[in-house]
Amino acid sequence: MSRLILASGLSKRYNAVLALNEVGFEIAEGQSLAFIGPNGAGKSSLLRILAGISRADSGILSGLEAFRAAYVPDSLDFPAGGSAFAWLSFVARLKGAAKGSREAAALAGRALESMGLTERARRPAAGFSRGMKQRLLFAQALIGEPDLLLLDEPASGLDPLWTIEWKDTLCDLKRAGATIVFSTHRIDDAFEMADRVLLFDRGKLLRDEAPGAWRSGGEIAPERRFLSLVGRGQPDA
Amino acid sequence: MDKALVVARHEFSWLLRRGWVLASAAAMALLGLALAATHAASGLAPGFSGGFGSSLSSLVLLLSSLSGAVVASLSFAEDEGGGMADLIRSFGLGGQRFLLGKYAGILAAIAAASTSGLATSFAISGLAGLVPLRGGSGEIRALATLAATAIAASAVYAAWGALFGSASRSTLGAAGSALAFWFVTLFLYEAIGWVLFPALPYRIAKPMLALFLALDPAETLRLGSVFLGGGGAALGPEFFRWQRFFLGSPGIAAAVLILAAHLALPLALAARRARRKPR
Numbered sequence: 001m002s003r004l005i006l007a008s009g010l011s012k013r014y015n016a017v018l019a020l021n022e023v024g025f026e027i028a029e030g031q032s033l034a035f036i037g038p039n040g041a042g043k044s045s046l047l048r049i050l051a052g053i054s055r056a057d058s059g060i061l062s063g064l065e066a067f068r069a070a071y072v073p074d075s076l077d078f079p080a081g082g083s084a085f086a087w088l089s090f091v092a093r094l095k096g097a098a099k100g101s102r103e104a105a106a107l108a109g110r111a112l113e114s115m116g117l118t119e120r121a122r123r124p125a126a127g128f129s130r131g132m133k134q135r136l137l138f139a140q141a142l143i144g145e146p147d148l149l150l151l152d153e154p155a156s157g158l159d160p161l162w163t164i165e166w167k168d169t170l171c172d173l174k175r176a177g178a179t180i181v182f183s184t185h186r187i188d189d190a191f192e193m194a195d196r197v198l199l200f201d202r203g204k205l206l207r208d209e210a211p212g213a214w215r216s217g218g219e220i221a222p223e224r225r226f227l228s229l230v231g232r233g234q235p236d237a
Numbered sequence: 238m239d240k241a242l243v244v245a246r247h248e249f250s251w252l253l254r255r256g257w258v259l260a261s262a263a264a265m266a267l268l269g270l271a272l273a274a275t276h277a278a279s280g281l282a283p284g285f286s287g288g289f290g291s292s293l294s295s296l297v298l299l300l301s302s303l304s305g306a307v308v309a310s311l312s313f314a315e316d317e318g319g320g321m322a323d324l325i326r327s328f329g330l331g332g333q334r335f336l337l338g339k340y341a342g343i344l345a346a347i348a349a350a351s352t353s354g355l356a357t358s359f360a361i362s363g364l365a366g367l368v369p370l371r372g373g374s375g376e377i378r379a380l381a382t383l384a385a386t387a388i389a390a391s392a393v394y395a396a397w398g399a400l401f402g403s404a405s406r407s408t409l410g411a412a413g414s415a416l417a418f419w420f421v422t423l424f425l426y427e428a429i430g431w432v433l434f435p436a437l438p439y440r441i442a443k444p445m446l447a448l449f450l451a452l453d454p455a456e457t458l459r460l461g462s463v464f465l466g467g468g469g470a471a472l473g474p475e476f477f478r479w480q481r482f483f484l485g486s487p488g489i490a491a492a493v494l495i496l497a498a499h500l501a502l503p504l505a506l507a508a509r510r511a512r513r514k515p516r
Contacts, residue, residue: 051327071327077319081255090247094240094328140324 003029003066005050005148005179010059012045012203019045020056021203027063027181029147032174034190035183036226037200043183044074046200047152050181067179070146072137074153074183078125084136085121088112088143097144111139114169116162130157138166149173151182155189167193187226199229240330241338248342252308258350261304265354265387266361268296273362293358294386294462301351301387302423302455305394306401306415309343313402314411322403332511340399340504344392351387355380386462389496393454394419396503403507422455443475454499461492 005027012020020042027033035043048054050064051071078087088108089101098104112121115135120128125136134157141149149170155163170193174180184190190197191211199207206229207214252258272292316322316339325335359380361367398415405411430449434442450456463476464483482488 048323052329053323053326069327071324073320073324076321076324077315079251079315079319079321082251086250086254090243091328093243094247094325094330096240 003063005063005067006060007050008060010046010049010056010061012042012049012054012056018203020049022059023200023203023205024059025198025205025208027179029179030174030177031195032170032180032193033182034194034197035181035200036185036187036190036197037206040202041200042203043200044152045203047071047150047181047183051150064148067148068144068146069148069150070141070144072141072149072151072154074156075130076133076137078128078133078136080126081124082126083122084112084117084125084128085109087125088136088140091140092143095144107143111143112136114142115139116165131159131162134158135162135166138169147177148179149181151180153184154182155184155186199226201229240328241334241341244325244330244335244338245342245345248312248339249346252312252343252346257304257308258346261300261308261347261350262354262357265297265300265351266357268300269293269355269358270362270367272296273358273367277367291463293355294383295459297351297355297383297387298390298455298458298462299423300354301347301390302394302458303419304347304350305344305391305396306398306419307412308347309340309395309398310402310405310411310415311398311408312343313339313399314405314408315402317403318406318408333508336399336403336504336507336511340395343399344395347391347395348388351391352384355383355387382462382465385465386458389461390458393458393496393499393503396500396507397454400503400507400510403510422453426453426456447479451495457495457499461496464492 007026008024010020010023011018017040019040023042023046025033035046037043045054049056049061051069052064053071085105085108088111089098089104092098092104092107092111098107109118109121112118115138117132117135117139120132125133128136134154138154141151155166158166167189170180170182180193182193191214194211196208196210197214198205276292313322316325322332322335326332330338394415397418398411401414401418402411405414430446434446434449437445450460460479461483464480483492
């Protein structure tokens with residue numbers, strides 16, 4: 001039986017700011033969803049709630065417990081001193097993917113290799129470039145064979161080569177049956193990678209459609225449609 | 238292995254790698270040796286159970302509490318502000334278990350630093366003849382008291398450091414709060430007592446003073462160390478009575494309760510914050 005994540009009426013407030021306003025959607029197993037929208041639209045807040053880091057003030061969220069979720073934040077300050085390898089070994093044990101040190105080391109080694117970081121394994125992660133840190137974050141997400149990936153701006157800071165690599169990796173994971181939810185400012189990525197594109201603005205879900213539906217009529221470019229929907233421009237024919 | 242224990246082990250080894258433990262141990266050993274040399278030069282070094290031991294006890298309290306407060310506040314603030322704590326929460330580890338695991342790792346590291354520094358200072362000063370070791374149970378008891386003071390001071394001040402670190406998103410703010418707390422409780426609090434109590438009638442001042450001292454972690458640890466070391470009689474008949482009480486079974490139970498309260502308050506506040514994290 002196919003698994004399903006259901007969100008209904010999710011709201012989240014940070015003091016005076018309403019980050020999410022009665023948001024509802026569903027995610028079927030194996031689907032990929034892209035969250036798009038301007039800064040402060042509520043994309044990251046929603047991903048944090050899906051990852052179990054934060055709780056919605058109201059609303060219902062169900063079905064997550066049936067998945068092995070992995071979360072990639074948009075950025076992370078790695079503590080000074082610890083190597084990338086030591087950190088990934090720690091993650092492997094903390095996720096329960098490895099029971100002993102050897103198993104943790106093997107998983108860490110594989111994760112580093114998959115992200116092309118083997119040569120930097122013993123270097124302090126705090127000294128990595130933005131793109132390398134992003135790859136390391138992606139590596140930690142892959143530990144434990146997750147079947148639900150929650151990615152907050154996963155391609156930010158990546159060079160063109162690694163942008164292609166992570167897209168390939170996501171496609172491979174999707175083919176293997178993983179469910180993928182990611183936020184992005186790159187509208188092309190959203191339309192290329194996702195089965196459904198969800199547009200948010202000021203905490204509200206404005207649109208939830210397949211990429212094809214966004215292009216219906218064919219005359220208006222998705223970027224133009226995006227701008228017009230968030231009230232920042234007029235659609236051109 | 239329990240996830241909180243994984244966090245504790247990681248924190249301990251990370252502090253080792255960063256050199257915190259070595260630096261604290263070296264500071265403790267060097268200052269202990271300097272103190273021994275000073276005492277030896279002035280002919281005031283009858284052994285660890287004598288005047289040198291009391292001076293070393295003050296040093297241990299000062300350094301262990303400072304290390305505990307600063308290291309814990311910095312470590313927690315780095316994780317909270319930098320997003321690491323959030324990422325770890327996404328692994329299914331509750332905020333409170335993360336807090337306890339991290340706190341245990343920090344405490345183990347600082348306690349290891351303090352006790353190994355003490356042991357080094359003891360070994361070198363004894364071998365160099367700076368402190369004439371008289372042997373016997375008195376010396377061992379004095380050393381055990383010093384080690385217990387170091388561990389207790391690390392535990393209490395690391396708990397406050399954990400609270401300041403988890404409440405602040407900047408390392409500077411967290412370390413500043415921890416340092417201010419350390420300074421107030423170790424130095425200012427006593428001065429307040431000196432101003433406050435002489436003005437009060439003796440009958441009121443006496444119970445109030447006991448409460449006043451018990452409320453301050455530094456004063457509690459200082460008195461605990463004096464009583465445990467058997468030096469309370471030198472402070473007068475009232476302190477001698479207290480010492481006799483605290484060395485008996487009801488007194489030990491009371492001391493454990495007071496120490497537990499000093500540990501529980503900051504940890505409970507930090508755990509409450511972790512439970513209702515607003516972000």
